[in-house]
Amino acid sequence: xxxxxGIRQGMRVxxxxxxxxxxxxxxARLVGPTGAVVGVDRSPQALxxxxxxxVEENLRQVEFVEADLADFECNDTFDALIGRFVLxxxxxxxxxxxxxxxxxxxxxxxxxxxxxxxxARIVPDMPLWQECxxxxxETFQRASVDIQMGAxxxxxxxxxxxxxxxxxxxxxVGGVPNFPAHEYIADIVSSLLPMMERFGVASxxxxxxGTLAVRLREEMISRDGVMILPSLIDAWVRTxx
Numbered sequence: 001x002x003x004x005x006g007i008r009q010g011m012r013v014x015x016x017x018x019x020x021x022x023x024x025x026x027x028a029r030l031v032g033p034t035g036a037v038v039g040v041d042r043s044p045q046a047l048x049x050x051x052x053x054x055v056e057e058n059l060r061q062v063e064f065v066e067a068d069l070a071d072f073e074c075n076d077t078f079d080a081l082i083g084r085f086v087l088x089x090x091x092x093x094x095x096x097x098x099x100x101x102x103x104x105x106x107x108x109x110x111x112x113x114x115x116x117x118x119x120a121r122i123v124p125d126m127p128l129w130q131e132c133x134x135x136x137x138e139t140f141q142r143a144s145v146d147i148q149m150g151a152x153x154x155x156x157x158x159x160x161x162x163x164x165x166x167x168x169x170x171x172x173v174g175g176v177p178n179f180p181a182h183e184y185i186a187d188i189v190s191s192l193l194p195m196m197e198r199f200g201v202a203s204x205x206x207x208x209x210g211t212l213a214v215r216l217r218e219e220m221i222s223r224d225g226v227m228i229l230p231s232l233i234d235a236w237v238r239t240x241x
Contacts, residue, residue, distance in 0.1 A: 002030055002082065004168075005111035005236035010034040011079040014103055016069055017041060017086025021050025021062075027082060028054070028062040037062040040072055069096050080109035087156060088114055088149035094159035101160060106241025110162060116150035116231040119171070123226050126219050132185050132212075135202050139192050142199040150233030157235055165235035172229045176220050181227035186213035 002023075007013060009032045015024040018039030028037045039062065041047055047064045054062045065072075069090065081104045087093035101110055117137060122129040140147050149156075150169075157165045176182060189196075190209055196202045208215070220227070 001111055001113055001168075001234040001236065002027060004234075005080070005082075005109050006238075007031065007080055007082070007109065007111075012076070013037045013080045013082060014078040014100070015039045016072075016081065016083045016100055017089070018050060018064065019043070019046045021046075021053050021064065023082065023084045024050060024062055024064070025053060025057060025059060027080075028059040031061060033061055035061055038074075038076075038078075039064045040067050040069065042066065042068045069100070072100070074103060076103065077105045078103050078108065079105065080111065082109075082111045084113045085115060087112060087153075088146045091144065093146075093149070093152075094156045097156060097160035097162070101162060101239060104239050106239055108239050108241075109236065110157070110165075110239060111234070111236035112153060113232055113234045114150040114153055115147070116233055117147035119151075119228070119231040121228050122220075123228070124223055126223055126225055128215055128219050129185070129225070129227070132189055132216070135196060135207075136185075136188055136192060139196050139199060139201050142201065143195060150231055153233055153235035157237060163237050163240060165237040168234045169231050170234075171231045173226060175224065175226045176217050179227070181229065182213050182216035182220060184229065185216060185227075 007027060007030045011031045013027045013031060015027055015037060018024045018041045021039055024037050024039035039050060044066055047066055050064050081100055090096050104110060137147055193204060
């Protein structure tokens with residue numbers, strides 16, 4: 001996505017909702033030592049990890065700033081605004097995108113990747129897989145996460161005052177043993193477990209979390225099943241200029 005959108009050597013890039021820095025560091029490698037990347041996130045723990053990773057990779061052209069996107073202000077302008085899996089967590093993504101786009105100079109790049117979790121499915125129907133999917137979706141929805149943000153990127157860009165974006169979709173698909181989707185789903189359930197318990201969606205006991213990955217694998221093998229993971233949808237545009 002970053003290459004397709006036009007991220008290249010020497011550019012200044014603002015990465016919002018950067019988390020532990022995966023996308024920021026990727027962008028830093030693309031812009032090189034003559035460019036610069038600023039990653040913004042509200043989690044000090046995630047930023048600590050991001051900074052340590054930047055030092056390990058000797059990427060001096062990247063820095064990280066702690067701020068909530070609703071409150072973020074800066075005096076700089078950038079050649080590109082990027083983000084991955086961030087708009088889905090915002091109560092008003094188009095308003096935040098409109099605000100952040102002001103920091104991109106005319107003709108600059110705006111590029112985001114978001115998920116469409118609702119597009120994930122298992123074929124044929126399998127009870128355990130479906131139960132996990134339902135609990136994951138319910139947990140995100142109770143946490144006010146937009147599980148179809150990827151599919152809404154087109155409208156979000158337009159409502160933010162940006163031109164109609166170019167878009168693309170990608171999704172992984174396969175079955176075990178070559179495609180470890182069972183581990184992917186079990187990891188997501190495990191990471192969401194504290195939130196599931198807080199919202200009353202599920203508990204470690206009801207999910208039997210310790211054996212979940214094994215049971216998912218066995219169910220898929222027994223049904224010759226295929227898992228289609230959530231769609232990753234990209235949208236990118238050049239700002240009017």
